Amino acid sequence: MFRKILIANRGEIALRVICACKELGIRTVAVYSEADSAALHVRFADEAICIGPPRIAESYLNIASIISAAEITDAEAIHPGYGFLSENPRFAEVCESSKLTFIGPSPDVIRLMGDKDQARAKMAELGLPALPGSGVLRSEEEAEEEARRIGYPVIVKAAAGGGGRGMRIIRSPKEIPFILRTAQAEAEAAFGSPAVYFEKYLSSPRHIEFQVMGDSNGKLVHLGERECTIQRRHQKLVEESPSTQIDDETRERVGAQVVEVLTKIGYTNAGTVEFLMDEDRELYFLEMNTRIQVEHPVTEMVTGFDLVKQQIRIAAGERLPAEWERVRLTGHAIECRICAEDPETFIPCAGTITGLNVPGGPGVRVDRAIYTECVVPPYYDSLVAKLICHGCDRSEAIHRMRRALEMFILEGISTLIPLHERIMHDPDFRAGRFNTGFLDRYAPAGLKAEVPAASAASR
Numbered sequence: 001m002f003r004k005i006l007i008a009n010r011g012e013i014a015l016r017v018i019c020a021c022k023e024l025g026i027r028t029v030a031v032y033s034e035a036d037s038a039a040l041h042v043r044f045a046d047e048a049i050c051i052g053p054p055r056i057a058e059s060y061l062n063i064a065s066i067i068s069a070a071e072i073t074d075a076e077a078i079h080p081g082y083g084f085l086s087e088n089p090r091f092a093e094v095c096e097s098s099k100l101t102f103i104g105p106s107p108d109v110i111r112l113m114g115d116k117d118q119a120r121a122k123m124a125e126l127g128l129p130a131l132p133g134s135g136v137l138r139s140e141e142e143a144e145e146e147a148r149r150i151g152y153p154v155i156v157k158a159a160a161g162g163g164g165r166g167m168r169i170i171r172s173p174k175e176i177p178f179i180l181r182t183a184q185a186e187a188e189a190a191f192g193s194p195a196v197y198f199e200k201y202l203s204s205p206r207h208i209e210f211q212v213m214g215d216s217n218g219k220l221v222h223l224g225e226r227e228c229t230i231q232r233r234h235q236k237l238v239e240e241s242p243s244t245q246i247d248d249e250t251r252e253r254v255g256a257q258v259v260e261v262l263t264k265i266g267y268t269n270a271g272t273v274e275f276l277m278d279e280d281r282e283l284y285f286l287e288m289n290t291r292i293q294v295e296h297p298v299t300e301m302v303t304g305f306d307l308v309k310q311q312i313r314i315a316a317g318e319r320l321p322a323e324w325e326r327v328r329l330t331g332h333a334i335e336c337r338i339c340a341e342d343p344e345t346f347i348p349c350a351g352t353i354t355g356l357n358v359p360g361g362p363g364v365r366v367d368r369a370i371y372t373e374c375v376v377p378p379y380y381d382s383l384v385a386k387l388i389c390h391g392c393d394r395s396e397a398i399h400r401m402r403r404a405l406e407m408f409i410l411e412g413i414s415t416l417i418p419l420h421e422r423i424m425h426d427p428d429f430r431a432g433r434f435n436t437g438f439l440d441r442y443a444p445a446g447l448k449a450e451v452p453a454a455s456a457a458s459r
């Protein structure tokens with residue numbers, strides 16, 4: 001096992017990794033920007049190194065500073081958390097060439113899955129169902145031909161994108177010239193590559209993802225699914241496991257397909273395979289995330305497994321324990337992402353937390369790095385806490401979430417707590433009746449369009 005790990009992240013996920021290390025008896029190194037010198041991940045790590053100014057390009061994305069910090073402190077491995085450098089194949093390569101273990105899959109797999117069009121083609125070739133789609137489009141003529149073959153409406157996606165950024169819908173051939181060029185220009189500006197491709201557009205899908213974990217010995221398991229349909233502007237707000245839409249037969253069938261395909265690829269460590277579900281409840285591969293995800297606690301609560309400790313054990317060469325092959329989902333877990341944002345406009349809100357009460361009691365977990373009188377800086381993602389509630393069934397989880405939200409006091413900044421309370425009381429949410437349009441009724445369309453992009457830095 002490793003003696004010392006560097007955590008290349010901040011906020012609640014940096015603390016989450018520190019928890020795992022402490023329980024495994026591993027020493028920890030925090031890195032932090034000048035805006036984070038009073039942060040809890042700095043306080044609870046055994047050592048901490050300042051890696052630069054507040055701006056992420058100069059600190060949490062600064063590969064040279066982070067590698068230097070690992071070398072100076074004699075760390076043996078780096079946990080990237082989510083966001084930042086977690087899905088950067090170059091970073092994973094630099095770690096390996098600096099004799100540091102990157103806690104995650106191989107650089108080649110990260111690179112493959114980072115190209116959304118290539119990932120889609122590969123997963124379809126290996127047998128996962130995917131929506132009809134094109135390869136990267138090289139001309140207007142080809143685009144017209146492909147859209148006709150797929151059938152309108154189609155959606156344009158950036159090959160280097162993911163997470164929904166830069167997507168556009170095309171409903172008729174006459175829209176192709178303008179939208180194609182706009183999408184290519186946007187993709188170039190946002191991701192440094194103009195490559196875009198088409199997929200058949202589903203108008204009101206659900207987002208369902210399978211959690212996997214693979215070891216270096218060729219063993220890979222799935223840990224069931226999470227329903228992540230409640231999103232706004234491609235940011236998940238509520239996640240739960242299991243999904244009300246997945247029965248045992250579907251879970252076993254799709255889970256087995258996922259395991260088969262990823263075993264063929266030689267996938268190691270934690271990963272998530274995302275699907276869209278259409279109105280006929282068919283699942284179609286969307287993309288794969290090669291990192292631990294924000295919403296991993298809901299899977300931890302229904303499986304009883306510690307995913308972050310297992311990531312570290314696998315990176316150290318250990319095999320998956322036999323219990324992981326006999327996973328059983330117990331009860332139901334829901335996560336609400338508590339973001340420091342205005343609940344009406346979703347405008348991020350920095351400031352000092354003047355009052356704080358963190359709920360507890362049976363079945364309640366709060367992952368956070370905030371504390372009373374701490375400053376929430378404006379430079380980073382607005383997620384300040386994750387409230388996760390487990391119950392014996394979905395109804396108990398919802399009722400537990402309602403009372404935990406009520407007992408969550410967070411003063412000094414505005415948060416999404418009031419929005420989550422409304423969602424937990426919504427009859428459609430309670431009945432499991434929702435799709436990607438669910439949150440549209442909670443924010444007037446005009447308002448949503450005016451909102452400046454949040455600092456999506458750490459996801």
Ligand code: MV4
Nearest residue numbers: 155163164199200201202206207229231234436
């Ligand atoms: C789609 C889609 C409809 N059809 N792809 C992809 C990434 C995710 N964040 C948004 N994505 C979508 N891809 C096809 N072919 C609709 C969405 C989508 C969505 C998906 C899941 C949850 C919320 C969403 C909100 C808007 C759009």
